Amino acid sequence: MAKHTSGNILGIDIGGSGIKGAPVNVETGELLAERIRIPTPQPSTPQAVAEVVAEIARRFNWTGPIGCTFPAVVQHGVTLSAANVDKAWIGTPAEDLFEQATGCPVTVINDADAAALGEVAFGAGQGRKGLVLMLTFGTGIGSGLVLDGRLIPNSELGHLQLNGKEVEPWASDRTRERDELSWEKWAKRVQKYLEHLEMLFTPDLFILGGGVSKKADKFKSLLNTKAELVIAELQNNAGIAGAALAAHFANKGQTMDKGLDVTPELEAKPKPKPRAKPTSTRKGVAVEAVEPLEPAIVEPVEIVEPPVEPVEVVEPPVEAVEPVEVVVTTPKKPATPRRKTTPVPVAPVVAPEGEDVTPPLEPVVTENTVEEAAVEENTVEENTVEEAAVEENTVEVMEVPTSESSETPLEGVE
Numbered sequence: 051m052a053k054h055t056s057g058n059i060l061g062i063d064i065g066g067s068g069i070k071g072a073p074v075n076v077e078t079g080e081l082l083a084e085r086i087r088i089p090t091p092q093p094s095t096p097q098a099v100a101e102v103v104a105e106i107a108r109r110f111n112w113t114g115p116i117g118c119t120f121p122a123v124v125q126h127g128v129t130l131s132a133a134n135v136d137k138a139w140i141g142t143p144a145e146d147l148f149e150q151a152t153g154c155p156v157t158v159i160n161d162a163d164a165a166a167l168g169e170v171a172f173g174a175g176q177g178r179k180g181l182v183l184m185l186t187f188g189t190g191i192g193s194g195l196v197l198d199g200r201l202i203p204n205s206e207l208g209h210l211q212l213n214g215k216e217v218e219p220w221a222s223d224r225t226r227e228r229d230e231l232s233w234e235k236w237a238k239r240v241q242k243y244l245e246h247l248e249m250l251f252t253p254d255l256f257i258l259g260g261g262v263s264k265k266a267d268k269f270k271s272l273l274n275t276k277a278e279l280v281i282a283e284l285q286n287n288a289g290i291a292g293a294a295l296a297a298h299f300a301n302k303g304q305t306m307d308k309g310l311d312v313t314p315e316l317e318a319k320p321k322p323k324p325r326a327k328p329t330s331t332r333k334g335v336a337v338e339a340v341e342p343l344e345p346a347i348v349e350p351v352e353i354v355e356p357p358v359e360p361v362e363v364v365e366p367p368v369e370a371v372e373p374v375e376v377v378v379t380t381p382k383k384p385a386t387p388r389r390k391t392t393p394v395p396v397a398p399v400v401a402p403e404g405e406d407v408t409p410p411l412e413p414v415v416t417e418n419t420v421e422e423a424a425v426e427e428n429t430v431e432e433n434t435v436e437e438a439a440v441e442e443n444t445v446e447v448m449e450v451p452t453s454e455s456s457e458t459p460l461e462g463v464e
């Protein structure tokens with residue numbers, strides 16, 4: 051049974067095709083148990099996604115803080131855009147929703163922001179000062195800007211325009227796969243994008259992450275930037291680790307609108323060991339070796355919680371390999387009082403071009419837009435990219451029927 055100890059936070063990464071979670075030691079960034087992955091329900095409505103988030107918390111018997119990524123603009127716990135997810139997310143109070151579903155305090159952060167935090171704290175950008183610009187290439191293009199260890203949230207640079215064209219649908223990894231672009235052709239597009247970003251931001255370091263970062267040997271040598279360019283190290287776990295870190299900061303009173311500051315307590319941190327390759331299989335599912343944790347040599351700086359207790363490694367929930375029915379509709383325990391007590395005004399939506407900029411206050415099922423149709427059209431390619439990534443790293447795969455739809459089209463394609 052997973053035990054919540056101080057210093058451990060459940061990180062959950064919500065993506066277009068999978069929702070992944072594991073408890074994280076926020077001192078080291080290491081996952082304390084094998085990840086659980088549940089396919090993202092289709093349609094990915096707020097209620098359906100919240101049920102999956104609750105199921106992951108339940109699987110770990112989790113009662114402590116949760117950090118959760120979401121692939122959209124997130125301000126004051128409210129999701130304000132929906133480029134690659136159900137449009138009902140625009141204006142949804144995601145933190146409240148997940149807190150009600152799980153009964154735990156939840157912090158929600160943009161997925162690329164979480165990945166950037168994770169990499170700066172524990173990965174390829176560890177200890178880096180100056181301006182770090184993280185880009186994630188997957189279904190969409192995400193960006194995370196970190197200045198001297200402080201996150202500048204919601205930069206959304208995948209929606210920049212280049213020669214009158216939005217970059218995301220032109221240079222994402224999904225587009226590379228869908229249009230069967232050669233690595234050279236795709237890298238040429240990315241190169242143009244990087245040059246544009248250098249012109250605008252003059253970063254000190256680029257970190258390239260997302261699903262495509264696993265294939266860095268195919269394209270890294272084709273990219274040439276003035277700033278140093280490195281490949282993300284945490285790969286599939288950056289979002290989980292970064293989300294947990296964001297929740298950790300939130301618990302310490304830092305707020306996203308002021309930027310999260312990873313510097314004070316993360317300096318002089320040992321580099322995490324490279325993740326283990328899958329070492330065995332069980333019922334055809336890759337099982338990743340759980341490494342013993344390195345001793346934390348981080349100084350106990352102004353942490354209000356007691357020092358980290360010896361970590362209890364969670365036994366893999368063996369039954370998780372069976373299909374699971376999600377029936378979690380009510381919290382296991384009363385919702386934790388909100389940290390924010392004043393109602394938060396929903397800020398104007400800065401929506402990607404072509405999207406409705408009026409956020410509906412209630413989650414509504416909107417009609418398919420051209421963009422959604424495009425997303426549907428690309429479903430197979432998206433799946434191909436993400437599923438490939440999942441195969442390498444994921445331990446548990448479960449199917450979760452949703453109330454909205456019994457179909458799980460993304461699961462059909464391996």
Ligand code: BGC
Nearest residue numbers: 121122123133162190191192
């Ligand atoms: C969204 C971003 C997200 C990125 C990667 C974009 O379409 O607008 O919020 O970070 O995709 O998922």
